[in-house]
Amino acid sequence: MTVTVRFAPSPTGFIHIGNIRPALFNWLFALKTGGTFILRFDDTDLERSKEEYAKAIEHDLAWLGVHPHRIDKQSERFALYDEAADVLRKAGLLYPCYETADELERRRSRARALGRPPVYDRAALKLTDEEKARFEGEGRKPHWRFLLPNHDGDPFTTRRTDVSWTDMCRGSQTIDLASLSDPVLIREDGTYLYTLPSIVDDIDMGVTHVIRGEDHVANTGVQISIFKALGAEPPVFAHHNLLTTRDGEGLSKRKGALSIGSLRDSGYEPMAVASLAVLTGSSQAVEAVPTMTELGTRFDLASISRSSAKFDPEDLNGLNAKLVHEMPFSQVQERLFSMGVNVAEPFWLTVRGNCSKVSDARTYWQVIHGPVSSAVAEEDREFLAAAVKLLPEGDITTETWGEWTSRLKAETGRKGKGLFMPLRKALTGMEHGPDMKDMLPLIGRQNIQARLP
Ligand code: GLU
Numbered sequence: 001m002t003v004t005v006r007f008a009p010s011p012t013g014f015i016h017i018g019n020i021r022p023a024l025f026n027w028l029f030a031l032k033t034g035g036t037f038i039l040r041f042d043d044t045d046l047e048r049s050k051e052e053y054a055k056a057i058e059h060d061l062a063w064l065g066v067h068p069h070r071i072d073k074q075s076e077r078f079a080l081y082d083e084a085a086d087v088l089r090k091a092g093l094l095y096p097c098y099e100t101a102d103e104l105e106r107r108r109s110r111a112r113a114l115g116r117p118p119v120y121d122r123a124a125l126k127l128t129d130e131e132k133a134r135f136e137g138e139g140r141k142p143h144w145r146f147l148l149p150n151h152d153g154d155p156f157t158t159r160r161t162d163v164s165w166t167d168m169c170r171g172s173q174t175i176d177l178a179s180l181s182d183p184v185l186i187r188e189d190g191t192y193l194y195t196l197p198s199i200v201d202d203i204d205m206g207v208t209h210v211i212r213g214e215d216h217v218a219n220t221g222v223q224i225s226i227f228k229a230l231g232a233e234p235p236v237f238a239h240h241n242l243l244t245t246r247d248g249e250g251l252s253k254r255k256g257a258l259s260i261g262s263l264r265d266s267g268y269e270p271m272a273v274a275s276l277a278v279l280t281g282s283s284q285a286v287e288a289v290p291t292m293t294e295l296g297t298r299f300d301l302a303s304i305s306r307s308s309a310k311f312d313p314e315d316l317n318g319l320n321a322k323l324v325h326e327m328p329f330s331q332v333q334e335r336l337f338s339m340g341v342n343v344a345e346p347f348w349l350t351v352r353g354n355c356s357k358v359s360d361a362r363t364y365w366q367v368i369h370g371p372v373s374s375a376v377a378e379e380d381r382e383f384l385a386a387a388v389k390l391l392p393e394g395d396i397t398t399e400t401w402g403e404w405t406s407r408l409k410a411e412t413g414r415k416g417k418g419l420f421m422p423l424r425k426a427l428t429g430m431e432h433g434p435d436m437k438d439m440l441p442l443i444g445r446q447n448i449q450a451r452l453p
Pocket of ligand 1: 212
């Protein structure tokens with residue numbers, strides 16, 4: 001079987017670190033199985049869906065390294081949904097209902113007051129043609145419900161009807177269709193709710209695996225029934241846990257700061273974001289993984305935990321630093337150049353261990369080219385004057401620092417911090433930073449001499 005998966009976001013906002021988990025899970029699954037990954041915009045809500053958001057989602061995915069094999073928009077596929085709705089109507093499985101939202105709410109409260117589950121009683125199935133015509137005459141438009149197969153021919157006598165599937169994340173799952181209301185598939189205004197278009201597309205596009213958040217578990221029993229009613233074999237399902245903050249709060253309130261766009265703008269590496277998103281809430285250690293292929297080897301749907309995936313956005317800093325510390329020059333050269341840091345490989349290899357973000361390299365660029373502010377302490381003045389005289393002749397190489405400090409030690413008797421620190425501060429304006437032995441050749445003789453008193 002060739003695997004086909006899809007990521008189906010609604011382009012009604014920017015995506016955040018929680019929303020990219022299904023995208024990454026689907027992408028890694030496709031990568032590992034040689035399957036096809038479809039980006040399918042769930043944009044049937046024409047009012048709320050915006051092209052701007054769809055473009056931003058595509059851009060965010062590309063930045064993360066997710067490159068869809070195919071991109072579709074549900075708003076361009078209405079004819080298919082209309083066709084499927086007709087098939088269901090003809091089979092008597094999609095029926096018109098005229099209750100208003102208020103009427104339905106009153107019925108639900110009544111049922112609750114009587115201690116009954118607030119399940120729709122299928123009253124609309126009893127409507128005669130005259131009654132329907134009267135409603136239509138009053139200007140009411142029907143919404144359409146799917147008749148769940150939870151009865152033996154008489155829809156008013158339901159019986160326990162278990163729908164089961166083996167979920168690749170959650171194991172064996174069962175939903176009793178008798179506990180559910182017939183789902184509305186089409187609203188009064190003729191627009192589709194998410195359910196039918198999603199199923200029609202999954203069938204039409206040959207989707208073999210549906211990997212999505214566990215907020216959809218409850219819908220799955222209904223969806224399996226609709227797949228079957230349309231004569232299709234349901235796909236394999238996998239419902240992953242949802243990302244929350246450490247104290248268990250959902251991401252909705254913090255999604256601005258955690259949007260992929262703002263994480264990108266804050267200078268985080270895509271693989272730091274992807275590593276955190278994929279490995280959090282699984283049995284794997286949360287580590288910085290440098291490539292998608294390697295992340296694929298650590299990822300397994302079955303290793304996703306059943307409890308929520310708690311994370312701390314602060315963890316991104318450590319993961320990011322880890323990636324930057326080991327990043328090859330070829331991967332950053334262009335980015336450094338675009339930041340005005342036009343350097344060769346030795347610069348990057350010298351400074352990367354002190355950078356938490358690639359953009360930190362600017363600090364060391366500044367240190368090398370100056371000016372640096374280096375207030376010299378009075379007690380170091382004489383020592384630094386000696387240093388100017390003892391600076392070895394010839395090219396400044398990675399050997400120079402060792403030679404220079406040995407001479408200084410012999411001459412002044414200073415050692416350890418008392419020896420290195422005044423030099424470091426005078427030459428870099430900082431108390432910490434990359435190895436001085438590597439910094440010296442980058443700073444160069446002229447700057448070294450100019451920075452010593
Ligand atoms: N648009 C739906 C969502 O974002 C898609 C769910 C699905 O993958 O079936 O939750």
